[in-house]
Amino acid sequence: MDQVGDPAALVEQLRGWARSLGFSQIGVADVDLSSAEPGLLAWLDHGFHGSMAYMATHGLKRARPAELVPGTVRVITARMDYLPRTRHDGDNDWQAVEWAHLARPENAGVSTYARGRDYHKVLRNRLQKLADRLAEAVGPLGHRVFTDSAPVLEVELASRSGIGWRGKHTLTLHREAGSMFFLGEIYIDLPLPLSEPVTPHCGSCSACIDVCPTRAIVAPYRVDARRCISYLTIEHDGAIPEDLRPLIGNRIYGCDDCQLVCPWNKYAQRSTLPDFDPRAPLLHPTLLQLWAWTEADFLRHTEGGPIRRIGYERWRRNLAVGLGNALRADPSLADVRAALEAARDAASPLVQEHIDWALR
Ligand code: B12
Ligand code: SF4
Ligand code: SF4
Numbered sequence: 101m102d103q104v105g106d107p108a109a110l111v112e113q114l115r116g117w118a119r120s121l122g123f124s125q126i127g128v129a130d131v132d133l134s135s136a137e138p139g140l141l142a143w144l145d146h147g148f149h150g151s152m153a154y155m156a157t158h159g160l161k162r163a164r165p166a167e168l169v170p171g172t173v174r175v176i177t178a179r180m181d182y183l184p185r186t187r188h189d190g191d192n193d194w195q196a197v198e199w200a201h202l203a204r205p206e207n208a209g210v211s212t213y214a215r216g217r218d219y220h221k222v223l224r225n226r227l228q229k230l231a232d233r234l235a236e237a238v239g240p241l242g243h244r245v246f247t248d249s250a251p252v253l254e255v256e257l258a259s260r261s262g263i264g265w266r267g268k269h270t271l272t273l274h275r276e277a278g279s280m281f282f283l284g285e286i287y288i289d290l291p292l293p294l295s296e297p298v299t300p301h302c303g304s305c306s307a308c309i310d311v312c313p314t315r316a317i318v319a320p321y322r323v324d325a326r327r328c329i330s331y332l333t334i335e336h337d338g339a340i341p342e343d344l345r346p347l348i349g350n351r352i353y354g355c356d357d358c359q360l361v362c363p364w365n366k367y368a369q370r371s372t373l374p375d376f377d378p379r380a381p382l383l384h385p386t387l388l389q390l391w392a393w394t395e396a397d398f399l400r401h402t403e404g405g406p407i408r409r410i411g412y413e414r415w416r417r418n419l420a421v422g423l424g425n426a427l428r429a430d431p432s433l434a435d436v437r438a439a440l441e442a443a444r445d446a447a448s449p450l451v452q453e454h455i456d457w458a459l460r
Contacts, residue, residue: 424458
């Protein structure tokens, strides 16, 4: 610690640098996550990870930072708010705006986080800059930056270091910031002073559990990913289980419901960066507007964004489910029926099967 001088002052400095890079908060976590290991193992044992093989592959390394990066003694945790800086529809109640959009079955629900630039890129670059600043100040520093990119138990690290508490939906949330933020980490070999966790404030609330369209939050703090719309529309390859299709409604990329209903998200903070500004076609589109996209349109509109990762076929699969649910809500929607029928013959077998389901 010689090279550091006053470690508490260094953490204060780090906070200032982090803020200037677009982070709203940082913390310092210990690397002993052993008390989280049984929960991680139970989650895997229940098969809650579904086809996300990467969750099982690394096993307990996910809960052991020093095994992932030897020499790590602390983890700097960071929060970056992503609610877009721009307000739309002249309304400050962003949750009400989102609910109103989802309430119309012809509309397409695209998760708030996915409407702008891919957060992996935004956070990684900025975390690396933060690590570089720290290395300039303290001399040689063993470090690695992560955001949702490696076997790291991010929510656990964040909640242990005061970024927020773990909500019953399993995400990190904070009294003054809700949960509409991404997490990132810097693993370091420098023993900075730990930051204190905050007290949890879910109390007797169970709004997120009750609102979940697919009952994916099977108990407080337990998400069965196989039922989660985020998993089904983003992570899952192949056919979406038929029994879950009607429950997905018009959500075609991810799902925000458990966060939209959370009372603490009244306090969600807007991003300070333009990166998360929504691209116009993804803000509040209808299903038919997106269904009309060719593959070239899809690639153009999603360039540099997270949606591109799922590819055109999964995108069409998700839209077909949404269109089927719109028809179910209102069988007289002749334009929806016609659009599905017109696309059927040229579609891949996977999409064709979802179109057939939608038309039934
Ligand atoms: C896999 C994953 C998913 C999966 C599974 C989600 C989950 N809850 O595990 C799916 C695809 C469903 C998903 C969805 C979403 N995700 Co996600 N996801 C991840 C990822 C990569 C790993 C999470 C993880 O470790 N899960 C494993 C389980 C074991 O961990 P856990 O749920 O936290 O469980 C702990 C306890 O609750 C308990 N426990 C859990 N289950 C059980 C079961 C039993 C029987 C027992 C005893 C205990 C127990 O033990 C665990 C250890 O303490 C992280 C990034 C990362 N590397 O950490 C992002 C991350 C959690 N996701 C994020 C986001 C934004 C989302 C979505 C909101 C995206 C969207 N709008 O569609 C949704 C929200 C859904 C939800 N309610 O969780 C953010 C959350 C930011 C925040 N504020 O906390 C993260 C941190 C990514 C990031 N870098 O910002 N995600
Ligand atoms: S993201 Fe949607 S489907 Fe997944 S747990 Fe939350 S409310 Fe349920
Ligand atoms: S909706 Fe209620 S239970 Fe769920 S995370 Fe928010 S405060 Fe906690």
